[in-house]
Every structure is written in structure tokens, then in C-alpha cells.
Amino acid sequence: MRHILVPVDPTQPARTRSAIEQVVRLCREEPTTVHLLRVQPLVSGHVAMFFDQSKLRELQLGMGEEELQAAGSLLDAAGVPYTGTVRVGRSAKTIAAAAREFACDRIIFGQDEPGLAGRLFGSLAQQVRQLLDAKGDPQVIGS
Template identity: 50%
Template sequence: MAQVLLPIDGHGPQAQRALAEAIRIHRREEVPVYLLSVQPLVSGHVAAFFGPGELARLQHDAGLEELEPARALLQAAGVWHRLVVRVGRRAETIARTAQELGCDRIILGDAGDSAGGWLGTMAEQVRHLLAGTRGCQVI
């Protein structure tokens, strides 16, 4: 079954274009959309200030808050969706989550071009990490 992964990173024009693409795909193919928030890792020094499970709860809540505008838009458009919050390095977490959920497409849109620099764009990093695995298209 085809599934789409839509990593959300902010709520600007890039996120809006990615959401519009997810809605177009869903209307054309009726595929589920997984909204993903990748929360950053924190150092051990920072983590030491939190009780057991407290940091994980805070990161999960922050991820859900980040996804809320996108969730509301997909719900209003009648798009079947599910929220996923993960913690880790962005490119690796996106690639791993796509594989775990069996997604055949990842919609990064223009947001994939914002990383740039010597590591390459986010889209290039994710494509590199997925090279040699079963087909998962980065859009």
C-alpha cells in the first residue's frame, strides 16, 4: 500500500507547498499521509536537568504542537493522516521513519533545499541514506 511521509519543519511557504502536494497526492490516489516532526537531540548535560521520561514528554508535546497547523489543514481537506514525533538527527530520522512506516514517498519540497552547505540539501541527504533500499521517492 502506498503511503506518504511529510516531515514538517515550520509553517512557512515551504511547508504550505509540501502540504498542498500531499493533499493533491491524497486526492489522486487516496493514500494515507504521515506527518512527521523531528525533534532535536539534546546533550547529556541538558538531559541531566530532567527527570526520567520528562524530556521525552516535552519533546513529544513540542512535536505535536509543531504538527497541529498541518494536522488541522489535512483534517479540513479530508485527508487521512497520522501524527508521528521522533527525536534524532533530521535526515537520518526522516529516512529511518520512512522505512519503518513503509512509505513510498517523502515530500520535502523546497524545504529539502534549505540545508545546503557541505552536507548537501536535506533532500540529498535523505536520498543518500535511502540509496540501495527499496524504492522511496523523495519529492
Template identity: 40%
Template sequence: MTFLLPVDGSESADHAVSYLIRLVKAFDAVTIHLLTVRDPVAVWEVRRFLTAEEITAIQRAEGEAELRSACALLEAAGLPYTAEVRFGAVAQTIADYAVEQGCEVIVMGSHGRGGLAKMLMGSVATKVLHLTHLPVTLVR
């Protein structure tokens, strides 16, 4: 069974990781893909102060930081995984990545970093539900 686990460093994402760790015990062979997606639009205001390469490096470092907690939980459980930082529209990138990697299920936190961005753009989880044909498990 191949799982996609999009994470954003939030408590909800950690709950999703813990849920997946319990879930995969029922399977003989699993593949877990950790993914965090950085939205380049979110930092448009800093483009006048930094080069595109500097912004990408900062966002990649932030993405890697978002993966750390999930990686630590999976390593502690002894589960193999891959981890990747991607750039783009978050929900669409998650849906596309799931297809690219042949994932059968997406497991994700129901509430991410949220705040004003969520209020303005809507829930990433809701958008993923609308963009994919795959089963999506939302974890509180």
C-alpha cells in the same frame, strides 16, 4: 499510494503539505503519515538542569506543536492521516520510518528550520535523499 510527509512546523513544510493535498487528488486511495523528529542531541546542554523525562516531555510537546499546522491543513482537505513524534537523528529516522510504514514516496519541504544547525550539519532533505531508495519530492 502511501506517502510520508515529514514536517517541522516551518513554512516550507506547510508548502509540502499543500502540494501533497493537490497531488493526492489523482489517487483513489491514499495513506498519509505525518512525522516530526526531535533530535535529542540538540538539547544536551539542558541535561544538567532537567531530567531525561522532563526533556522528553518538552520535546514531545514541541513535536506535537510542529504537527498542528500540517494536521489542520489535511483535516481541512478531508484527508485521513496518522501523525507521530519520533526521537533520533532526523534524516535517518525519516528514512527508517518510511520503510517501517511501507511508504512509497516521501514528500518534504526543501528548507526546514535551518539556521546554524543547517550550516553545521547539512540539509536534512539532502541527507534523506542519500539514505533512502524511495522517491523523494522536495517542495519549496
């Protein structure tokens, strides 16, 4: 059975749709476990000092759950079961860690045109590839 991780970024809905379409095709070919992951960014110390830490974490997790709903709806419509997880942290490191934790053999980002930051610093998929490089970890698919 294949295990696939799909990082969800609500600021790039076309990329998420592309990833979900790939996942649906793969699920029709062979048994697959699908994990949706939303990584909420860390809050700066200046902002965090005005919030109770447990309340801030609750807000971040709640927002992340809401942001997973669109991708979950696409999988629901295709009849593909999945689990959804929200984590707080740095995107590339958190995605790589979750892929290892869930024993995923693929991470599917979908296709999208990289913005200026992606061209200068490398896309998120490229950063995850570098973190997982040469360790026999999951294959990273997408831009």
C-alpha cells in the same frame, strides 16, 4: 494505495505548506495514506543532565505534537486523513527509518530555498536521499 511521509519542520512553514499542497493533489488522484512526522532534535548531554529523562522526553513529544498541528490543520481543511508521529533523534536518519517503518513509497519535503548550511552540507532532503539510495526505498521529493 500510496503511502506518503511528510516531515514537518516548524522553522520552515513555507516548505511544509508546499508539501501539504502536493499531498492534497496526490490524494485527489488516488487512495493515499499520509504520515506527518516531526523529528525533535536530540538534547545535548549538558542540557539533559539538568532534567529527568522521562520528563525531558515528555516535553519533547508534547512540543512535537504542537508543532504538527499546523500541518494537520491544513490536511483537515482539505479533508485528507493522516496520522501524526513525533520522534526524537537525528533528522535525516529518523526520517529514513520512519519511511521504511511506515512502508512509504514517497517522502515529500516541499520546495524551499536552501539556506547557507543546506548549500554547504546538502539539504535535509539530499541527506535522506543518500541514506535511502540504491535500496529500493521511497522516492524523495522536494529540496
